[in-house]
Amino acid sequence: DAKTTQPNSMESNEEEPVHLPCNHSTISGTDYIHWYRQLPSQGPEYVIHGLTSNVNNRMASLAIAEDRKSSTLILHRATLRDAAVYYCILRGNTGKLIFGQGTTLQVKP
């Protein structure tokens, strides 16, 4: 199973953009890149996913490097409610989500 590497923690100021990086150098051609986040005392929540092209949805944007060995989750305007652990996950054809340690995002008012 391919693994991902993320910084342990990041800080942001409220209302500013946040770029959360993820390295996945052993990604295979069929692995999708997924991002989930986990708020305190809650289950993981889907954020976004992509394969090769950049993706946008109402929550965030996902920028995928051309060689697919890295990606960046972009929160355009961080709010206090975005404080959570963000997981970058590779999902293959088994359906299994392999969670790493994630990045703990702190948002300062």
Next chain:
Amino acid sequence: EAQVTQNPRYLITVTGKKLTVTCSQNMNHEYMSWYRQDPGLGLRQIYYSMNVEVTDKGDVPEGYKVSRKEKRNFPLILESPSPNQTSLYFCASSLNRVEVTEAFFGQGTRLTVV
């Protein structure tokens, strides 16, 4: 509202006393799975099911059983719980194994085995 419901949310039990954690989804999803979350180890898959009557082991299946008699339900069974099964458990469901769609997670069950 699309949701995955787990019960109970909190449970304290004694070693060896059989217990079941229930999981139900209302989205007609084929793929369901159980994860446990431990400090420093993250979330690890215990068992998964690709459809009714089809289950398979995940990464940490020892000490657990599951069943999938109906599409909507996927209970996690601990026949003889031990203290090392003290953990936070999450049930998840997604459309199927192949379609790359989002997974929905339950709110979690915090289990303490004494």
